[in-house]
Amino acid sequence: ADNGKILWVDLGAPLDDKKPKIDYANNKVDALLISHPHQDHFGLMENVRTNVPIFIGELSLDLINATKIFRDIPLLSGNFKTIKPWIKFTIADTFIVTPFLTDHSTPEAFAFLIEADNKRVFYSGDFRATGRKNIVFKKQIENPPANIDLLLIEGTMVERTNHLYLTEDSVEEAIYNTIKLQTNLSFVISSAQNIDRLISVFRACKRTGKYLVIDVYSAWILDMVRKQSKNIPAIEWQEIKVFDHPTQLEKIKDKQFDAFRKRVIKQRTGNAVFQTPSDFVYFVRCPNEKLVNKLRSKGTINIIYSQWEGYLKEEHKNSCTDKINTLKNDSDILFQSIHTSGHATVPDLMKFAKTINSNKIIPIHTAFPEKFKTEFEKGGFNNITLWEDGKEYLI
Numbered sequence: 001a002d003n004g005k006i007l008w009v010d011l012g013a014p015l016d017d018k019k020p021k022i023d024y025a026n027n028k029v030d031a032l033l034i035s036h037p038h039q040d041h042f043g044l045m046e047n048v049r050t051n052v053p054i055f056i057g058e059l060s061l062d063l064i065n066a067t068k069i070f071r072d073i074p075l076l077s078g079n080f081k082t083i084k085p086w087i088k089f090t091i092a093d094t095f096i097v098t099p100f101l102t103d104h105s106t107p108e109a110f111a112f113l114i115e116a117d118n119k120r121v122f123y124s125g126d127f128r129a130t131g132r133k134n135i136v137f138k139k140q141i142e143n144p145p146a147n148i149d150l151l152l153i154e155g156t157m158v159e160r161t162n163h164l165y166l167t168e169d170s171v172e173e174a175i176y177n178t179i180k181l182q183t184n185l186s187f188v189i190s191s192a193q194n195i196d197r198l199i200s201v202f203r204a205c206k207r208t209g210k211y212l213v214i215d216v217y218s219a220w221i222l223d224m225v226r227k228q229s230k231n232i233p234a235i236e237w238q239e240i241k242v243f244d245h246p247t248q249l250e251k252i253k254d255k256q257f258d259a260f261r262k263r264v265i266k267q268r269t270g271n272a273v274f275q276t277p278s279d280f281v282y283f284v285r286c287p288n289e290k291l292v293n294k295l296r297s298k299g300t301i302n303i304i305y306s307q308w309e310g311y312l313k314e315e316h317k318n319s320c321t322d323k324i325n326t327l328k329n330d331s332d333i334l335f336q337s338i339h340t341s342g343h344a345t346v347p348d349l350m351k352f353a354k355t356i357n358s359n360k361i362i363p364i365h366t367a368f369p370e371k372f373k374t375e376f377e378k379g380g381f382n383n384i385t386l387w388e389d390g391k392e393y394l395i
């Protein structure tokens with residue numbers, strides 16, 4: 001801003017670069033604004049000086065801490081200021097921020113309208129138009145913020161496609177069609193923090209009369225999300241069972257988790273999963289090999305892979321990649337990919353950009369900004385500008 005105040009919007013850790021150059025995280029900054037709890041948006045926020053205020057949603061903090069609890073790493077510490085959807089606030093007496101809830105693959109993701117020095121910037125955050133919260137997308141394009149000088153818009157899907165499944169509803173339908181015919185257990189591989197997906201699986205289970213089995217970590221995530229919204233399944237709901245793996249119970253042995261641990265134990269799956277496996281659908285990040293081996297004589301096991309295909313490839317490898325790829329080639333397993341992206345397709349991006357009607361549009365959050373520009377120009381836009389990393393621009 002003109003008074004010299006500096007606000008950063010998101011401070012993520014690069015997702016695929018193993019040794020990224022991140023020294024910019026030590027630069028001078030007056031405040032930080034975090035849009036949602038995905039690594040590529042918050043991953044470096046703890047690198048700022050401890051007194052720098054970090055504006056972030058309460059659920060986002062809970063979800064980031066959930067991962068830390070179950071990985072045995074210290075909880076977040078910092079000068080956090082929690083924000084709520086639609087409630088305007090001021091940062092450093094300079095920036096007036098309005099947070100808009102977006103439809104994304106995490107339950108609390110924001111876009112921001114940021115006003116300062118009589119300029120208005122809209123930061124889209126990560127969003128889509130096809131998830132369980134698509135109402136917020138519809139409402140936003142019906143009633144867009146006016147007089148925007150600059151739109152910073154995500155462009156993830158410029159170089160990716162949603163092959164078979166365009167919406168979260170179609171994902172639910174496909175999972176339903178698979179599990180209604182299951183003769184053994186089905187695994188659904190996804191992230192517990194993707195609540196839209198967990199609900200799709202929950203609904204498919206309810207429709208087919210199956211039990212949804214979740215692990216202790218997912219049970220904790222549900223509790224955190226339920227602090228904000230009671231429409232989210234509770235572990236006590238009759239369709240839900242918890243697989244109480246000892247290594248996860250170990251993580252919540254502290255007194256503060258007593259009540260939660262008791263509730264988990266009450267809902268434990270027990271041995272029924274081995275007696276009638278076709279009654280169960282297990283939502284996991286990594287399928288348990290021991291469980292697969294115990295069940296393989298009982299019929300074909302379904303593995304429904306329900307996240308980005310990129311995680312199965314060498315360049316985006318995580319600790320589950322090898323395990324999943326081995327199971328993919330197992331003759332006792334029927335492996336299928338049923339997924340839809342958390343990001344808007346190019347037509348939805350354009351629909352969004354058109355209603356925002358900004359003087360200038362800058363693509364961010366894409367490895368293919370040139371392609372973004374060409375696609376948008378084909379779509380009739382003549383106000384796309386590409387900005388270089390690390391360079392200063394005046395609005």
Ligand SMILES: [Zn+2]
Nearest residue numbers: 036038104126
């Ligand atoms: Zn995201």
Ligand SMILES: [Zn+2]
Nearest residue numbers: 038040041126
């Ligand atoms: Zn992102």
